Amino acid sequence: MTGQETRTKKRELILDAAEALFSRHGYDGVTLRAIAKMADVDVALANYYFGPKRDLFEAVFMRRAKVLNSWRLEALEAVIEEAQPNAPSVRCIIEAYFAPLLTRSHVHDEGWKNYYALIGYVNSSHEWGGQLMSQQFDPLIDRFLEALKMAIPDVSEENLYWAYHCLSGALTLALAQTGRIDHLSNGLCRSDDLSGAHSHIVNFITAGFEQLKDMPEKKKTATPGDAAAPV
Template sequence: MTNKKNTKDLILDAAEKLFAVRGFYGVSIRQITAEADVDPALASYHFGKKNDIFDAVMLRRAEILNRERIQMLDDCIRRAQPNPAPLHEIIDAFTHALLNRSNKGGTGWKSYFAIIAQINNHPELGGVIMTQYFDPLAKKFLDAIHATMPAAEKEDLFWCYHFLSGALTLTFSGTERISNLSDGLCQSSNLDAVHERLVPFITAGFEAFKQQPNKTP
């Protein structure tokens, strides 16, 4: 049993690394097994088709992330009772685990977030995969935000979440855009600096829609 588990991990690690660099369509099962240094038949034995390997790559870290984020959300809700949780703590609970894992979790986590950045912008894969793995969690966070901003329009909250998702995608994309734009003053790899600024920035964005706008009769 131990050998089988180790083989599966080798295949998943290799697939994660290659998907992060080449994308889903740029990687074959044979390339994955060559990177993992295992018999090609073992990929089919353990997982099936390439889609199944990709699903397994997505699931193993999504489960960890979602568990950590829900725990942080539940903690800040409990601390605030009987009042709603503060908005900035909800945003922190949503973003902190991602940034912490990317910053301190090793190369595997960086590869995973590179895949997330790719598929979140992919017209074919993005909607399906992000819906499957992250929408239930996103809706739980949006419910918590609505509880602390009950007068806000739900439509506005969904748009704010959309912008938050875009900010995270750009952060994880590794384009070095901000490093070049700032002439090195800001480094895209400095995720501690990102977290320090992202939470107040996103919180202010949501708070701009805290009250329903005046409707013209």
């Protein structure tokens, strides 16, 4: 193994260890020393490659985000191209959003399971959610929302964004694989069965977005300074 290969391997070991520990204990529950111990490297090496713990946390989050973004963008562009000259259907857009996340073989990999749990942690965190999720995923999300606007053009932006907010919550809980549904269903459903969850989530989210077409516009609430409405 060359020197460069050794350095690359050690960087990956540090990232893998940090990913596993952050996903289990959160940012504040992990030290650089614990990460270095799990990766079997000197703590000074982890600091040399990544700097302070905050920078390492961001590097962990960024590593797989790039992969997920490329998979989903490729799937979205494919359904847009296939639908030409028409707009893609809501179902095709939602399928492009979820299928790369939930149906590929990587979902059984321990590293990806850790990363998905980390997404759940970050997306529900006041400290990290706005910053890291926006930084890593907003350009992709904007592209999906543009496609949905083509599919359901008469839906207000407010309703569209709230619907996406609900989508994001459902996805975050699914990725976290907390075991909650296992208990609720007495074992009928398993939170670690992402491939099995896929069709249920797509059906539910698609129906929600399609229902937006029939939702009335939200009426403005009158304020004391407004002119009286005609009777």
